[in-house]
Amino acid sequence: MSFKDIIGQNRAWTILQNTLRNGSVGHAYLFFGPEGIGKRLTAITFAKALNCLNEKGDSCDECNSCRKIEGGNHPDVIIINPEGVYIKIEQIRRLQRMVNFKVYEGRRKVVILDSINEMTDEASNSFLKTLEEPPDETILILLSTNIHTLLPTIISRCQGIRFNLLPVESIMEVLIKKKGVGIEEARLIASLSNGRLGKAISIDIETTLKDRGDAFSILSDPLAEGVCSIFSKADIWAKDGDNIHDLLDHLSNLCRDIAILKSSRNHDFIVNLDMIDELRLLSERLSFSTVQNIFQTVQNTIIFLKKNANLHLSIEVMMMRIGEEMGYL
Template identity: 40%
Template sequence: MSFNDILGQADAKKILQSGLRKDSVNHAYLFDGPAGSGQMKTALTFAQALFCTEMKDDACGKCLECRKVEHGNHPDLYLINPDGASIKIEQIRGLQRVFSYRSESKNPKVYIIDHADTMTNQAANSLLRFLEEPPIPAVAILIAENVQALLPTIQSRSQRVSFSPLSPSMMLQVLINEGYPSPLVRCAVHLSSGLEGCRELLEQNWFAEIRNVVLQLGKESMGRGSTSLITAGTKLFKAGLSEHLDILFNLFHLWFKDMLHVQYERHESIVFIDQLEYLSSQAFSRSTAQWVSYMDLAAEAKKKLRYNVNGQLCLEQFLMGLDD
């Protein structure tokens, strides 16, 4: 791994590599940002660079120290993940026991706590004491989506390194290069903030099916005497896809937004680009305000789902709203 292999996150990489170059590595870092924006990969690369015997501000990936990190068996690197829904005090105590032994190398020990914002109060208080007075040279990397869930004292004792969601265009290129179908990728990158989340969607057979249903319903709902309610019943509920209605409404939102992109000649922003001919034929059949109102309908339907309104009722009300 190398910092060059990490997509985006120029500011985060600059902070970390500057510390490596100047020998001013902090004792604790707090990586905050949305899931899927590369925090864990960056944390492992940073640890690798700290251990690397060949480079100052990056990981060569070839020396013995780098290879140990790559293979997950470096004795000076310790990872903690939630045990169930949270990180518990026993896990922090285990960390403290491991770090009570001095390293045989000149490396500092490095520990990475993923989902640090799930620590119980007891675990957080135990970690705080360890952060302040580690028994041996150590570098902590805490990864959190919800920084406010961490103790203010932990926040104040850590250097904040913020991560941003990867741009859809950046993820699009990577996933297409990996061989995923372009029409599906163009949708997935607008539904997830990270590559892993996109890959999970793209690996699901139902995702392609839901997209096809949206295309069919989107086209049927534009004509008079729409049969979209019948289609919804057979293609969604009888086909066992009803548990993915939240994705369906998100895709509808993108479909209507594409109509606006056509109206304003922003073809580079179109998600359903394989449907450009149809989009172009229909974009001016409604006013801008009407397409926006359809987007609002999709958002409202998704909101009702969150409040446990019956899914079939949500969809039927949404489709009937498109006929108004």
């Protein structure tokens, strides 16, 4: 894949391509922006372009070097992912040993850390030493979904490159051209992916619609089967641990849509456009502050879960707060 194939991040790859062409490649880059919008793909393409045997300033995808990097078996290009939840000190030590060797067969060593946010304090402090004294011929690429939680000393030593969410139209175009999805389905998937191409491509529409229906039922009828339904739903959601972030995303989107319907006639920003009639009915029943408070409760739950709070308890508390906000409890 060459830079031009990376959808919607023209600014990022133009900067990188210019540094390659001018010979002004830095020692450390920080690619930051939400998940699923092409940071990792751009980092791998940059690693290929730095070592490509045919192209200057891009990757050809055909030479031995590009193919090895694509296959994850180039000795000079390493991607470090969290082992379990975090990138650990042992991984950073391995990295430090590895970058001290000379380039093996490429032109530059490239180390991609995905993601720098998931690092133990010990690993962060050790990694800082590598950033402070970057080894020759090595390019460090740090990927981050949230630069606000990074040590300022890490940020200040890297060249920051921002990655933006993609417009619905760009995602639709990819879904239609590359996946053969029909226009209406592409519009729906693009809206539900919240600007993330990676997510849009991996969405299974049937599962997504079912999850969204579940999320909607929390707002439309949280006590369908009495007060106990809060606990039974919390049980079901908590058991579906892998899927919980999608369910919470749906809940956030639905709240946001209802808030928009209550405050504006502009429907451009509504995600669940295909549900507008049901959402309008619900918006007539709920006050703006209720919707706002429910939205905030869901956001807090997302933050708690990112901090490894107890899943079952967090969902139960969220459901109870939603029931309370809606005047059921």
